[in-house]
Amino acid sequence: MVPDPILTAEAMRAAERAAFDAGVDPYELMERAGAAAAQIIWRAGHRRDVLVLSGPGNNGGDGFVIARILRELGVPVRVASLGDSRTASAQRARALWDGPVESLADAAPAAQLVDALFGTGLTRGLDAAVAERLGALVAHANHSYAIDLPSGVGTDDGVLLSVAPRFDVTIALGAFKPAHLLQPAADLMGRLVRADIGIAMPRDVHVLAPPQLRAPDAVAHKYSRGLVGVVGGSMPGAAALAAAAAARSGAGMVRRYDASPCEAGLHAIVHQQIEDPTVLGDALFAPRLASVLVGPGLGREEGAQARLGAVLACGRPLVLDADALTLLAGNVATHVPAGSILTPHEGEFVRLFGDLPGSKIDRALAAARITNSVMVYKGADSVIAAPDGRAAVTRGVSTWLSTAGTGDVLAGLVAGRLAVTGDPFRAACEAVWLHGEAAHRAGPAFVADDLLAALPAAIGSRL
Numbered sequence: 276m277v278p279d280p281i282l283t284a285e286a287m288r289a290a291e292r293a294a295f296d297a298g299v300d301p302y303e304l305m306e307r308a309g310a311a312a313a314q315i316i317w318r319a320g321h322r323r324d325v326l327v328l329s330g331p332g333n334n335g336g337d338g339f340v341i342a343r344i345l346r347e348l349g350v351p352v353r354v355a356s357l358g359d360s361r362t363a364s365a366q367r368a369r370a371l372w373d374g375p376v377e378s379l380a381d382a383a384p385a386a387q388l389v390d391a392l393f394g395t396g397l398t399r400g401l402d403a404a405v406a407e408r409l410g411a412l413v414a415h416a417n418h419s420y421a422i423d424l425p426s427g428v429g430t431d432d433g434v435l436l437s438v439a440p441r442f443d444v445t446i447a448l449g450a451f452k453p454a455h456l457l458q459p460a461a462d463l464m465g466r467l468v469r470a471d472i473g474i475a476m477p478r479d480v481h482v483l484a485p486p487q488l489r490a491p492d493a494v495a496h497k498y499s500r501g502l503v504g505v506v507g508g509s510m511p512g513a514a515a516l517a518a519a520a521a522a523r524s525g526a527g528m529v530r531r532y533d534a535s536p537c538e539a540g541l542h543a544i545v546h547q548q549i550e551d552p553t554v555l556g557d558a559l560f561a562p563r564l565a566s567v568l569v570g571p572g573l574g575r576e577e578g579a580q581a582r583l584g585a586v587l588a589c590g591r592p593l594v595l596d597a598d599a600l601t602l603l604a605g606n607v608a609t610h611v612p613a614g615s616i617l618t619p620h621e622g623e624f625v626r627l628f629g630d631l632p633g634s635k636i637d638r639a640l641a642a643a644r645i646t647n648s649v650m651v652y653k654g655a656d657s658v659i660a661a662p663d664g665r666a667a668v669t670r671g672v673s674t675w676l677s678t679a680g681t682g683d684v685l686a687g688l689v690a691g692r693l694a695v696t697g698d699p700f701r702a703a704c705e706a707v708w709l710h711g712e713a714a715h716r717a718g719p720a721f722v723a724d725d726l727l728a729a730l731p732a733a734i735g736s737r738l
């Protein structure tokens with residue numbers, strides 16, 4: 276499956292320039308974009324009156340193309356603009372519209388509203404009066420469509436530069452932009468559709484795609500499928516959740532190493548109570564361990580630090596989560612073995628890396644480079660980033676995941692897929708996708724334990 280690309284405004288402009296250099300006519304590209312968007316609006320099937328809001332740049336040009344095509348299809352269309360069209364392509368699109376152009380301030384509402392005010396060229400927030408008018412017209416419409424982006428969002432970071440309304444449909448032109456996926460802007464997109472405009476684009480940053488998984492082969496055995504070690508500490512519940520998720524991840528076997536006595540858990544999981552960090556270190560040298568997870572339930576006291584030290588020294592592929600991340604604050608660049616996977620939420624990320632510049636994607640990529648490890652930067656818009664510049668961003672994940680313990684389940688899944696695949700970026704992507712799919716299957720108001728039951732079916736859906 277070819278993943279959907281995510282491009283910044285500059286990367287999108289570069290892709291457009293490359294197409295122009297290869298002989299594509301700039302106006303032809305606007306026609307393609309406008310036609311694709313008009314088709315999406317037409318196919319939505321609400322043939323009621325449309326008001327297109329057209330801005331001064333190429334986004335406004337798209338609006339004129341959309342207006343013309345919808346009118347040719349028999350839809351009653353009006354256009355309201357913010358003033359003159361400033362680009363050659365937009366002027367040409369406007370010239371081909373032979374209806375009247377109203378002013379934005381005076382335009383009456385319509386049943387369908389198309390926002391073609393600003394797209395990737397927005398450099399500052401909309402004037403308050405314009406933002407207010409846009410909000411009122413969207414609120415009045417039964418169906419609202421944002422062309423490329425809702426006007427007012429920062430293309431590259433998803434920040435709201437001015438107050439922007441929530442749309443029913445957002446039609447991303449060519450590529451998704453970071454704002455389509457990153458919060459808070461992502462929340463305004465409604466149904467997100469990408470319109471192909473037929474130009475080549477880099478895909479190293481992309482939307483997280485469903486993985487292709489494989490059932491064990493005929494010669495598989497528990498060790499060939501991957502042995503996962505889960506190192507807990509003083510709080511066995513979190514480690515139990517993580518270990519259970521690892522056991523249902525497709526890995527062959529899970530061993531838990533806790534400091535405290537084990538409470539009841541899955542019988543399939545082998546449990547060893549080891550308090551002495553030196554003994555723990557020896558146990559982790561077991562040659563068959565394909566991955567080791569530390570953090571969920573580790574605790575933060577001195578004993579926990581010593582246990583973490585034993586894990587960091589064990590030479591196995593590592594997954595570092597929760598308390599392990601907090602204990603690493605200040606030392607992350609020097610103490611994390613290259614090729615590990617780190618799974619911080621926002622608070623842990625800031626404790627580890629401070630105030631890095633740029634979007635959440637930029638920050639995840641920078642952190643991946645600093646640690647030479649894969650970053651799973653969690654949240655409603657989780658970003659998985661690799662030190663080589665690849666990144667995947669989640670889309671439309673269940674917000675019911677915002678409940679205690681779901682991060683422990685994810686960490687166990689990551690360790691499990693790492694044991695299966697041996698590839699940190701791939702493992703992290705597969706785990707995050709399976710986690711989201713399990714949440715989707717678990718429905719509303721689940722608890723973290725419920726995700727465990729949904730995991731086998733989530734895996735089954737991708738075989």
Ligand SMILES: NC(=O)C1=CN([C@@H]2O[C@H](COP(=O)(O)OP(=O)(O)OC[C@H]3O[C@@H](n4cnc5c(N)ncnc54)[C@H](O)[C@@H]3O)[C@@H](O)[C@H]2O)[C@@H](O)CC1
Pocket residue numbers: 291301304305308309330331332333334335336337361362364392393394395396397398399400401402422423424448472
């Ligand atoms: N380059 C191309 O040929 C294509 C561009 N496309 C469309 O073009 C859009 C990008 O076009 P542009 O680069 O012209 O940018 P926009 O149409 O997003 O807006 C840029 C214009 O608005 C001004 N501006 C920025 N912020 C403003 C604010 N807050 N208030 C008032 N004016 C403001 C800028 O100075 C500039 O004149 C894309 O989002 C997409 O919709 C598509 O038509 C595909 C082809």
Ligand SMILES: Nc1ncnc2c1ncn2[C@@H]1O[C@H](COP(=O)(O)OP(=O)(O)O)[C@@H](O)[C@H]1O
Pocket residue numbers: 597620653654655656657672673674675676677678679680681682683684685710
């Ligand atoms: N609002 C949200 N929408 C979607 N997913 C969320 C949201 N909030 C958190 N998540 C996801 O839920 C999990 C929570 O992990 P974490 O913060 O470590 O919680 P815990 O430590 O309680 O297990 C992560 O996978 C995160 O991406």
Ligand SMILES: [K+]
Pocket residue numbers: 334390391392393394421422423424425426
């Ligand atoms: K727009």
